[in-house]
Amino acid sequence: xxxxxxEAFLAHRNLLFTVAYQLLGxxxxxxxxxxxxxxxxxxxxxxxxxxxxxxxxxxxTRLALMRLRTRTRRRESYVGPWLPExxxxxxxxxxxxxxxxxxxxxxxxxxxxxxxxxxxxFVLHEVFALGYDEIAEAVGKNxxxxxxxxxxxxxxxxxxxxxxxxxxxxxxxxxxxxxRAVETGDLQHLLDILAPDVVFLGDGGGVVQAVLEPVVxxxxxxxxxxxxxxxxxxxxxAAAQVNGYPALLLRRDxxxxxxxxxxxxxxxxxxxxxVRNPEKLSRLDExxxxxx
Numbered sequence: 666x667x668x669x670x671x672e673a674f675l676a677h678r679n680l681l682f683t684v685a686y687q688l689l690g691x692x693x694x695x696x697x698x699x700x701x702x703x704x705x706x707x708x709x710x711x712x713x714x715x716x717x718x719x720x721x722x723x724x725x726t727r728l729a730l731m732r733l734r735t736r737t738r739r740r741e742s743y744v745g746p747w748l749p750e751x752x753x754x755x756x757x758x759x760x761x762x763x764x765x766x767x768x769x770x771x772x773x774x775x776x777x778x779x780x781x782x783x784x785x786x787f788v789l790h791e792v793f794a795l796g797y798d799e800i801a802e803a804v805g806k807n808x809x810x811x812x813x814x815x816x817x818x819x820x821x822x823x824x825x826x827x828x829x830x831x832x833x834x835x836x837x838x839x840x841x842x843x844x845r846a847v848e849t850g851d852l853q854h855l856l857d858i859l860a861p862d863v864v865f866l867g868d869g870g871g872v873v874q875a876v877l878e879p880v881v882x883x884x885x886x887x888x889x890x891x892x893x894x895x896x897x898x899x900x901x902x903a904a905a906q907v908n909g910y911p912a913l914l915l916r917r918d919x920x921x922x923x924x925x926x927x928x929x930x931x932x933x934x935x936x937x938x939x940v941r942n943p944e945k946l947s948r949l950d951e952x953x954x955x956x957x
Contacts, residue, residue, distance in 0.1 A: 673717045674706055679956040680718070680793075681725045683768070686955075687788045688729040690749035690773045692948050694736075698728045719799050726785055726803040733781040744871025746879060748938050749773040750945040751907045751924040752953040758909045759833045764957050765909030766826075767792045770938045771928035773908070775825045779818055786811055787818035793957050831929045837904070837911045839929050844902055844913060847890050855887035860933040865889060870942030886937065905949075914949065921949045 674681075681702060685695035702725045714720045740747055749770055759765050766772055767788070776784050785804050789795040797808045797815070804811065839858060846854035865886045869875030880886050900917040907914075907926055915923040924946065928936030940946065 669711055670707055670709070673711075674703055674721065677718055677721050679954045681721055682953075683764075683955045683957060684722055684725050684788065684793065685729045686752070687767060687773070687776070687792065688726070688733060688785060690777065691945075692750045692752060692953065693944075694732055695729075698725060698732065701728050719795070722789070722793070722795070723799070723803040726789065727805075730781050730785055730804065733784065744869070745875055745877040746866045746868055747777075748866060748868035748940050748945075749777075749908075751912070751926065751940050751949065752955070753949045753951065754906050754909050754955060755952045756906060758955050759906060761957070763792065764955060765833070767957075768908045768955060769910050769928075770908050770912075770926035771827055771936055774936075774938070775822055778825065779821060782806070783814055783818040783821065786814045787822060790815050791819070827928055827930050827935075831910075833910060835932070836927070836929055839932070839934055840904060840911045840913060840927060843927065843934060844904070848902060850891045852887050852891045855890060856883050858934055859883040859886055860930065860935040863933075863935050863937065865937040865939070867939045868942050868945070870944060872943055873941050875939065875941050907949075909955075921946050924949065 678699065681699055682695050685698040686692055689695055689698070702721065705724050705728075706721060709720070751770065752768070754768070758768070776787070779787065782804055786800055789800045789803060790797070795803075797811045801808045801811045806814070842854070842858050845851075846858065861883050862881065863883050863886050865876065865880040867875035876889070880889055900915045900922055902913050902915055904911055905914045906912070907924060910926070912927070913925040914921050915925065922941065924940040926938045926940075927934050928938075
């Protein structure tokens with residue numbers, strides 16, 4: 666039988682992973698944070714802990730923030746655009762609209778534009794509904810400062826998040842139309858479903874071929890995809906649930922080669938995110954359980 670510390674950690678593990686992943690955009694980094702969280706937690710006197718969930722979230726947040734603040738140098742040397750690590754998610758994530766929105770590729774990219782403190786405060790308050798006093802303990806600031814940070818972060822995110830609610834059904838329809846257009850190379854059909862200011866980002870990490878700069882504009886993005894330069898010319902495309910929303914997986918010889926996620930605004934595709942870096946494709950063989 667597991668000891669009380671182990672039982673408490675396992676009971677909240679999926680929640681802690683979700684917190685760390687939303688703060689870092691990397692499942693690998695989130696797993697490292699969870700290992701460190703466990704080591705810290707194993708040394709805690711449980712008798713002095715009032716609320717285990719809050720205490721564990723506090724440890725995880727602090728460790729994730731340390732990573733977030735020190736990884737700038739890694740990003741500066743990254744080859745081409747950096748995209749979050751995609752996760753194959755269970756259908757119940759899509760059922761929780763707020764959770765699905767918070768882990769979508771589009772939202773994770775918006776969170777990347779926040780400072781580490783803003784990101785932590787926004788995620789803990791808006792997604793996990795923690796109070797300002799709890800958040801203050803987690804981020805090492807007083808509640809009044811946390812309120813100001815929360816207001817700033819909300820305004821920043823509101824200006825950049827997808828416009829209007831996008832249901833999974835809407836995403837599925839747009840993605841199906843996009844898939845047909847890509848597979849047939851129908852340039853006009855692509856132009857019909859791409860927003861005029863659509864942005865295509867490719868993440869190969871310098872390991873595999875990918876576009877090294879954002880491709881902007883419907884005409885240029887459509888030509889890229891129709892010509893097969895977006896790496897969709899061969900292999901098989903199949904729909905999958907990625908980060909809470911429908912996405913496409915390109916497989917070659919049975920292996921995932923590319924994950925393609927989309928951002929949709931007002932019924933048109935405004936963002937295309939193609940993750941090809943093999944180091945980011947390791948969690949697509951089985952579903953990752955996310956909780957809040």
